[in-house]
Amino acid sequence: MVRSDARENRSRILAAAREAFTEDGATSMNQVAQRAGVGAGTLYRNFPTREALVLAVYQDEVERITGAVSGLLADRSPLEALRLWTLDLVEAMRRKHGLGDALSPTAHQAITEQTYGPVVAAITDLFDAGKKGGSIRPDADAGDFLQLTGALWRAASTPVDRAPHMLDLILDGLRATPRS
Amino acid sequence: MVRSDARENRSRILAAAREAFTEDGATSMNQVAQRAGVGAGTLYRNFPTREALVLAVYQDEVERITGAVSGLLADRSPLEALRLWTLDLVEAMRRKHGLGDALSPTAHQAITEQTYGPVVAAITDLFDAGKKGGSIRPDADAGDFLQLTGALWRAASTPVDRAPHMLDLILDGLRATPRS
DNA sequence: ACCTGAACACCGTTCAAGT
DNA sequence: ACCTGAACACCGTTCAAGT
Numbered sequence: 001m002v003r004s005d006a007r008e009n010r011s012r013i014l015a016a017a018r019e020a021f022t023e024d025g026a027t028s029m030n031q032v033a034q035r036a037g038v039g040a041g042t043l044y045r046n047f048p049t050r051e052a053l054v055l056a057v058y059q060d061e062v063e064r065i066t067g068a069v070s071g072l073l074a075d076r077s078p079l080e081a082l083r084l085w086t087l088d089l090v091e092a093m094r095r096k097h098g099l100g101d102a103l104s105p106t107a108h109q110a111i112t113e114q115t116y117g118p119v120v121a122a123i124t125d126l127f128d129a130g131k132k133g134g135s136i137r138p139d140a141d142a143g144d145f146l147q148l149t150g151a152l153w154r155a156a157s158t159p160v161d162r163a164p165h166m167l168d169l170i171l172d173g174l175r176a177t178p179r180s
Numbered sequence: 181m182v183r184s185d186a187r188e189n190r191s192r193i194l195a196a197a198r199e200a201f202t203e204d205g206a207t208s209m210n211q212v213a214q215r216a217g218v219g220a221g222t223l224y225r226n227f228p229t230r231e232a233l234v235l236a237v238y239q240d241e242v243e244r245i246t247g248a249v250s251g252l253l254a255d256r257s258p259l260e261a262l263r264l265w266t267l268d269l270v271e272a273m274r275r276k277h278g279l280g281d282a283l284s285p286t287a288h289q290a291i292t293e294q295t296y297g298p299v300v301a302a303i304t305d306l307f308d309a310g311k312k313g314g315s316i317r318p319d320a321d322a323g324d325f326l327q328l329t330g331a332l333w334r335a336a337s338t339p340v341d342r343a344p345h346m347l348d349l350i351l352d353g354l355r356a357t358p359r360s
Numbered sequence: 361a362c363c364t365g366a367a368c369a370c371c372g373t374t375c376a377a378g379t
Numbered sequence: 380a381c382c383t384g385a386a387c388a389c390c391g392t393t394c395a396a397g398t
Binding site for chain 4: 361362363364365366367368369370371372373374375376377378379
């Protein structure tokens with residue numbers, strides 16, 4: 001039997017860690033525990049090592065993002081859903097990049113590998129909706145699209161965030177029928 | 181006036197750090213100091229931070245390697261000098277890679293940037309000697325060659341080191357006249 | 361002028377004691 | 380069954396005291 005406090009602690013730690021790492025990727029484990037209002041032991045029972053916590057934060061983020069697809073498709077056109085979803089993805093990529101040096105190369109690679117599949121699957125779902133409705137060209141490739149979005153978060157957000165405009169250009173290229 | 185012990189300490193620290201980092205990239209600063217037979221304070225006066233020490237170890241290594249070019253060219257054919265020199269470079273690359281996770285991405289980038297210029301210059305010197313003597317084709321490019329050697333240290337050295345053989349293939353491509 | 365090494369403020373991680 | 384938080388063995392770095 002899992003106690004309710006145990007169930008809650010995990011997500012509280014995850015939330016605290018996400019905030020803390022966004023502010024400073026070098027935030028210590030004890031600082032995360034304190035921020036979550038939890039003893040150090042509890043933190044370590046949930047996430048036995050620092051790397052495990054960092055990884056979990058990102059898996060959580062990816063699950064949140066990929067899980068949002070069906071909701072976006074429910075009351076929007078596929079192209080608009082794809083646009084909103086991708087902007088969200090770019091935000092997450094920027095947060096990850098903000099961690100920077102706090103992540104070891106090995107950890108960074110582990111994240112990329114565990115993340116790639118689900119993200120491509122989510123894009124595929126969005127693409128399929130558009131292809132079925134005839135708004136997205138049938139030969140559009142999810143892998144290519146993810147590659148292109150990689151260029152979006154590299155685009156500095158100063159003085160204005162160019163990413164939305166760049167995304168619009170990419171989306172224009174995906175349309176089944178060229179814009180008038 | 182620089183005391184003789186002060187002059188010696190720097191190179192003793194550098195030597196100890198090179199050995200220690202080769203064995204374990206996570207070797208602590210105090211361990212390096214102890215290994216060098218030096219107080220922690222002396223270590224820190226010479227290298228004010230961990231990253232500074234790691235960087236200095238590599239600069240030292242690069243200077244040693246690039247400095248060996250003229251000696252190699254003195255009593256050998258340019259192609260043979262290039263072959264021996266490149267094998268030495270591959271060894272150094274393998275040592276650097278062995279550090280792995282102990283290096284932050286930023287530090288790793290700093291090393292690459294500070295290293296690229298001198299290494300390309302050394303290759304250019306070796307190439308020029310061969311081009312002048314007619315043994316290396318005139319359109320051979322130092323940057324391309326460095327890029328190719330990057331593939332050599334990635335070649336695992338089990339069960340036998342394939343790098344020398346791969347290098348021979350590359351060198352064959354550089355010859356002014358094809359092999360009979 | 362330079363060196364040593366104890367000491368400082370931290371770190372990640374563990375585990376006895378509580379509820 | 381789960382939690383807390385003091386404690387442990389370390390870390391990078393500093394600095395008073397020595398020579």
